[in-house]
Amino acid sequence: MNGRLNYFPTDYEQSRNTFRKHFQKIKERWPDAELTTTSIGKEEDNTIDMIAADAKETNQQVLFFTSGEHGIEGYAGAAMIHLFTEEYLDRVDPNTTGICFIHALNPWGMRNFRRVTENNVDLNRNYLYNRSSVPEDVNEYYERESELFLPHGKIKDLSKEKMKLQAQLVKALAEEGYSAIKEAKGMGQFQFERGVYYGGEKEEETAVFLKKIQNKLLSDYSRVIHMDWHTALGPSNEITMVVSSEDKREEEELKTKFDLRNIQKFTPEKVKGDSTNHFHKLKNEQYPSTYLFSALFEFGTFGTGKKAELREFMTIVLENRLYWEGAEKQEDREWILSEFREMFYPLNDDWKKSVLAEGRLGMEAVLGEEGILTST
Ligand SMILES: [Zn+2]
Numbered sequence: 001m002n003g004r005l006n007y008f009p010t011d012y013e014q015s016r017n018t019f020r021k022h023f024q025k026i027k028e029r030w031p032d033a034e035l036t037t038t039s040i041g042k043e044e045d046n047t048i049d050m051i052a053a054d055a056k057e058t059n060q061q062v063l064f065f066t067s068g069e070h071g072i073e074g075y076a077g078a079a080m081i082h083l084f085t086e087e088y089l090d091r092v093d094p095n096t097t098g099i100c101f102i103h104a105l106n107p108w109g110m111r112n113f114r115r116v117t118e119n120n121v122d123l124n125r126n127y128l129y130n131r132s133s134v135p136e137d138v139n140e141y142y143e144r145e146s147e148l149f150l151p152h153g154k155i156k157d158l159s160k161e162k163m164k165l166q167a168q169l170v171k172a173l174a175e176e177g178y179s180a181i182k183e184a185k186g187m188g189q190f191q192f193e194r195g196v197y198y199g200g201e202k203e204e205e206t207a208v209f210l211k212k213i214q215n216k217l218l219s220d221y222s223r224v225i226h227m228d229w230h231t232a233l234g235p236s237n238e239i240t241m242v243v244s245s246e247d248k249r250e251e252e253e254l255k256t257k258f259d260l261r262n263i264q265k266f267t268p269e270k271v272k273g274d275s276t277n278h279f280h281k282l283k284n285e286q287y288p289s290t291y292l293f294s295a296l297f298e299f300g301t302f303g304t305g306k307k308a309e310l311r312e313f314m315t316i317v318l319e320n321r322l323y324w325e326g327a328e329k330q331e332d333r334e335w336i337l338s339e340f341r342e343m344f345y346p347l348n349d350d351w352k353k354s355v356l357a358e359g360r361l362g363m364e365a366v367l368g369e370e371g372i373l374t375s376t
Pocket of ligand 1: 070231
C-alpha cells in the first residue's frame with residue numbers, strides 16, 4: 001500500500017520532484033544523461049522536464065516515453081516512468097539504446113487537474129502536420145450542435161443541468177446520429193476557444209517543443225520506440241493500446257505481434273492533430289528509413305459502452321462549463337470535479353493497483369517485442 005502510494009503523488013510538484021530524482025539512477029547507466037527543464041506558458045514554474053541520453057556506443061535505438069499531454073492524465077504517465085526506472089532500467093543495454101523520458105507535456109493542466117492547456121487547447125488536436133490543409137468546415141456537426149459543446153451560463157442547479165444536457169444529447173443523437181457526435185469529438189474544432197475539444201488557433205508551445213524532439217529522435221536513431229501514456233479510454237482497469245492510422249499495419253497484425261488484450265486503431269481521417277499521427281507522418285515524409293513504433297497507451301476508467309460514453313461526455317462538458325462560468329453551489333462544484341477526477345486520475349486503490357499491473361504487461365509486451373528489454 002505504502003509502496004504504491006509513492007507512484008501516485010498528490011500534486012504536480014510532488015510528481016515532478018519524483019521524476020527529477022530518477023536522474024541519478026539513470027546516470028549510473030548513462031553517465032552522459034541530461035536533465036532539462038523548459039518553462040511552458042504564461043505562469044511561472046510550469047515546466048516540461050526531460051531526461052535524455054544517447055546510447056554509449058552506437059545509437060541503434062531509443063526508448064521514448066511521454067506523459068501528461070493531457071495534463072491530469074500525466075499522473076499515471078509519470079507512474080509509468082517511475083515504474084520503468086525501478087523495475088526495467090537494468091534490462092536495457094545502454095551501449096546500443098538511448099532513452100528520452102518526458103514529464104508533463106502540459107504542466108499547467110497537470111498542476112490544475114485539467115486535461116487541456118491554459119489556452120483551453122486539447123493538445124492532441126493541436127499537432128497538425130500542415131495547418132493550412134484543415135478545411136474551414138472541418139467540424140460541421142460540432143457547429144450545428146454547438147449548444148452541446150459550448151458553455152452557456154453559470155451552473156445553478158446541477159441535477160436540472162444534467163437532465164437538460166441529457167435531453168440535448170438525445171436530441172442531437174436523433175438528429176445527427178451516434179457516429180456524427182463521436183466524429184465531432186474526434187475531429188476536434190478550431191473555432192470556439194471556450195468549447196470542448198478545442199484544437200487551438202495556433203501551435204501551442206508544447207507542440208513546438210515536442211515536434212523538435214520527434215525530429216531529433218528520428219534523425220539520431222535507426223529505431224524509435226515510443227509509448228505515450230494516457231488515461232480514461234478503454235475497458236475499466238485495463239490497458240489499451242491505440243495506434244495511429246498512419247501506422248500501416250492492420251489491427252489483426254498488431255494483435256498477433258503484441259501480446260495485449262486491447263488494441264485499437266484510429267479510424268482514418270477522423271482524428272485531427274494527434275501527436276503520434278504527426279510522428280508517423282514526419283517519419284514517412286522525412287525519415288522513411290527509420291523504424292518507428294509510436295502509440296498511445298490508455299488506462300481505462302469509466303469503461304466502454306454507450307452508458308460510459310454518455311458519462312464521459314457529460315463530465316467533459318460540465319467540467320468545461322464549470323471552469324468558464326462557475327457554479328452557484330459548492331456541492332455542485334465538488335461533484336463535477338470529483339467526477340472529472342474519477343475519469344482521469346481516480347483515487348481508489350484498485351485502479352492504482354491495476355495501472356501498475358497493466359502497465360507492466362504493456363511495457364513487457366511492447367518493449368520485449370521491440371527489442372528494448374533484454375531477457376533476464
Ligand atoms: Zn489523453
